[in-house]
């Protein structure tokens with residue numbers, strides 16, 4: 456699905472030099488590379504505080520710990536996402552409340568959020584799924600109306616813009632009270648191991664989060680709050696320092712590939728291609744995900760795999776149907792879109808190194824099967 460090797464060869468000298476510096480200075484934990492990356496990412500995102508941590512799942516967990524949510528508080532999130540989002544809600548003994556998504560962008564349904572709010576609701580976790588920004592303007596308006604926290608799961612959409620009705624744009628992940636991202640190698644900004652970060656514009660919250668990531672310490676061996684050990688190591692920060700200046704270029708390469716896929720496939724009777732917006736960079740194509748309608752999606756997937764084309768179903772099972780997250784309150788009729796999407800979606804290879812020949816081979820192979 457990704458080609459990290461070809462990407463690495465293009466930036467090999469920068470990455471190698473950056474890693475070499477860590478080895479020479481022997482500062483593997485909290486070294487200057489981590490601080491440099493934190494500052495550079497704050498500038499790129501135009502956010503006051505970036506708190507690096509060990510991975511995207513920790514980033515979500517730490518963000519929720521920082522908001523003082525209490526066991527039993529209800530947290531609304533999307534039914535159609537990777538399990539990490541709901542996992543951390545459950546781990547903190549909060550009550551996950553899954554809601555359906557919208558068909559046109561596969562992101563959390565605004566109407567669904569409104570319907571799910573109860574007196575116990577304390578937070579909403581929108582996920583910018585597959586690289587497309589969720590409707591943050593509407594979500595922030597609901598949050599304000601009901602006095603709720605918004606924690607953005609931005610693991611898949613770093614660099615995407617959210618556009619507001621007054622014409623302004625802000626980076627996904629920086630609009631809610633707190634945002635969380637992942638630097639897993641295949642992500643749009645990926646390191647060469649695990650990594651993550653939390654973003655906020657709130658000074659007091661940032662201070663608290665900086666303690667939580669470091670065993671609750673603000674002063675050495677003084678543990679003021681219950682914390683965790685979650686660090687971005689200096690070697691991963693060195694890789695990220697080499698890649699962050701290329702993030703917008705990488706985003707463009709993904710958008711170009713998406714456009715080429717869509718030119719070849721959109722309009723076919725069995726294919727719904729993702730909507731591509733040419734004006735605001737609201738989709739950075741972490742995944743290029745088709746909907747295959749009234750056709751054998753699984754047969755098409757096997758056909759592509761047989762032809763050596765990687766492809767995948769993200770996600771095959773709705774979270775409300777997963778053993779760990781089943782809840783008697785959920786009814787199947789509450790999730791018509793997620794239940795539909797799990798039968799239709801098919802993600803194609805998507806990365807910064809896709810060339811025209813590969814795209815043609817992939818799209819020809821799809822059309823050969825669907826006719």
Ligand SMILES: Cc1ncc(COP(=O)(O)O)c(C=O)c1O
Pocket residue numbers: 510511512513536537539540582608610611636637638639649650651
């Ligand atoms: C939507 C979403 N949230 C959270 C995560 C967790 O990130 P990590 O794998 O870095 O823990 C992922 C990772 O795939 C994700 O896709």
